[in-house]
Amino acid sequence: MKVPFELYQEGIEFFLHEAELIDTGKFKDWLGLMTDDFSYRIPVRVTREKAAPTEFSDLASHMDETKNTMEIRVLRAYSEYNWAEDPASRTRHFLTNFRAQMDQNAKNEIHFKTNFLLYRGKFDLPTFQFLSGEKHDTIRRVDGEWKLSKRLILLDHATIPMNNLAIFI
Amino acid sequence: MSQQSMSPLSPRVKAILEEFQASLEQGISKMGALNDEEIHQTELERIFGKRWNYLAHESEIPNKNDYVLRCIGDDTFIVSRGSDGEIRVMLDVCPHRGASICRAEKGSSSHFQCPYHGWTFKNNGDLVGTPSFKDAYSGLDRKEWGLTQAPRMEIFHGFVFVCLDENAPDLKDSLAGIGWYLDMIFSLQDEGMEVLGDPQRFVIKANWKIAAENFSGDDYHLLTLHKSTYEIGVMQIPLRENMKGYHIQAGNGHGVSFSIDLESKDPLFFYYPEEIVKTFNLDNLTEKQLELARGSRVCVGNIFPNISFLMLPLSPDPKTIPPTPLFTWRVWQPKGKDEIEVWNWFMMYKNTSEEFKRASYRAAMSTFGIAGTFELDDAIPWESITKNAKGSFAKKNMNLNLQMGMEGMGVANQVMDWPFPGTAYYPRYEEGNQRHMYRQYLKEMLAED
Numbered sequence: 001m002k003v004p005f006e007l008y009q010e011g012i013e014f015f016l017h018e019a020e021l022i023d024t025g026k027f028k029d030w031l032g033l034m035t036d037d038f039s040y041r042i043p044v045r046v047t048r049e050k051a052a053p054t055e056f057s058d059l060a061s062h063m064d065e066t067k068n069t070m071e072i073r074v075l076r077a078y079s080e081y082n083w084a085e086d087p088a089s090r091t092r093h094f095l096t097n098f099r100a101q102m103d104q105n106a107k108n109e110i111h112f113k114t115n116f117l118l119y120r121g122k123f124d125l126p127t128f129q130f131l132s133g134e135k136h137d138t139i140r141r142v143d144g145e146w147k148l149s150k151r152l153i154l155l156d157h158a159t160i161p162m163n164n165l166a167i168f169i
Numbered sequence: 170m171s172q173q174s175m176s177p178l179s180p181r182v183k184a185i186l187e188e189f190q191a192s193l194e195q196g197i198s199k200m201g202a203l204n205d206e207e208i209h210q211t212e213l214e215r216i217f218g219k220r221w222n223y224l225a226h227e228s229e230i231p232n233k234n235d236y237v238l239r240c241i242g243d244d245t246f247i248v249s250r251g252s253d254g255e256i257r258v259m260l261d262v263c264p265h266r267g268a269s270i271c272r273a274e275k276g277s278s279s280h281f282q283c284p285y286h287g288w289t290f291k292n293n294g295d296l297v298g299t300p301s302f303k304d305a306y307s308g309l310d311r312k313e314w315g316l317t318q319a320p321r322m323e324i325f326h327g328f329v330f331v332c333l334d335e336n337a338p339d340l341k342d343s344l345a346g347i348g349w350y351l352d353m354i355f356s357l358q359d360e361g362m363e364v365l366g367d368p369q370r371f372v373i374k375a376n377w378k379i380a381a382e383n384f385s386g387d388d389y390h391l392l393t394l395h396k397s398t399y400e401i402g403v404m405q406i407p408l409r410e411n412m413k414g415y416h417i418q419a420g421n422g423h424g425v426s427f428s429i430d431l432e433s434k435d436p437l438f439f440y441y442p443e444e445i446v447k448t449f450n451l452d453n454l455t456e457k458q459l460e461l462a463r464g465s466r467v468c469v470g471n472i473f474p475n476i477s478f479l480m481l482p483l484s485p486d487p488k489t490i491p492p493t494p495l496f497t498w499r500v501w502q503p504k505g506k507d508e509i510e511v512w513n514w515f516m517m518y519k520n521t522s523e524e525f526k527r528a529s530y531r532a533a534m535s536t537f538g539i540a541g542t543f544e545l546d547d548a549i550p551w552e553s554i555t556k557n558a559k560g561s562f563a564k565k566n567m568n569l570n571l572q573m574g575m576e577g578m579g580v581a582n583q584v585m586d587w588p589f590p591g592t593a594y595y596p597r598y599e600e601g602n603q604r605h606m607y608r609q610y611l612k613e614m615l616a617e618d
Contacts, residue, residue, distance in 0.1 A: 059527070
């Protein structure tokens, strides 16, 4: 079902705000945008023959998170011993091609598909890395505010061109 | 297949390695070996070209015609289960003009066709199709032009190993003492292990030896590098308690390390829950293996050169989920002097519930692998070591300390009556396993024809 323009606009503003929180390192505020039943998954991708129905693994994942485990990751990110991100990566999300559908049953839920490009640079290195892919997100209005209830990240990479995923997408 | 004699070592490489060999028994390793193009090329020939490499697990290609595409160093191989059910490993190179014939990382196919001129091979490697045969090749003996089979292949508890040297010792001999410890882990259940889905693949700008060293017996780094995992509660065996255990130099460069309390009377079995322990067939183990398995909390090791594994209980969500045993098995594929591709499989005993497999997968993925709360930190020092090893001054001058646990250093002592294979030290404040790895490495690198 088509999303009314006003809600479409609210959704886009939600995602732009969310990306800003991540890119400015405000991970605790970012957590505040998630519903309690939040789920987050990055499946492993494998190059398959043309006839294969999907390249995405049903079990194998790079991340498969609940709100609790995301809280643990954020807790870790603020640890004095977060060597992986000390200094922190400079990340920048580029979000585009927003496509939205109202949920068929729940009037307060919108499903968004978004293309993203994520820049990651670190320290004084002139080199940098990109992740590219598509996000399949569900946002839900809870007590008048939009929250993120589901994120599936479909990467354009079979081999991840990074040494870790200590950043958030 | 003919085996060519080894390329001679350049005087420069020989000098670096001999200096390393001379200093190793004083517990000194040479940074110059960690980022060097000539040494890398020599390793591809003398280490990876002669040792047993791990490519795939049988459970990744369960059905006839299934295949996966895998690498040894910079060569690519098809691991295929033929239409006859047999597993074969073949170089992904068309013998006509040298193009790749396999176009997916995994799939199912009875034949492979080269896109260049259409030579077509059965999945046992036989050449069965050459377009315009009469006009183009009527004199060709197709039997002589099949795919190149890997010189040696052996399957160990479902793990498919390949050796590119026809004259190498059998896998069992090559595994030496570590085979006994792997037997212990893989024999716990009659059904053995299976992969839980596709491997994660990612790239670390580090030399492979640094990762191999780490899994050989570097428990000491948990105290600093992985301290955050204690803060967030995913690791519940206290840090210092976890250092109690044994380092075992398992022969042939292999190293294994156990966090264990042999005094404890409680059967631990890596903290597998009771319903899993019930599925174990303890008759498969010798009395000694059983004794070790009962007391084990953590087992980590490196199969020389570049295959590492780890079994331990961790919690993905300490507030609601108890520590769950996991098993990770990985290859540090050398992509160059300063780069590895990590191939990371999570595995579990076959005869366990889907629910337990998912729980184990979740514990594994959230702590090890590209986004694992443990493993997130490892690449940081590994990459900086590799970067520093490129420095002209550092390369020539840096003697790195690998002396922990040597005579007069710390508290570790050799266990004189060690009842299991290999040479053991207690506790794990000790770097003998790493020295053992480098001793073997240098022996093979400096070997005369």
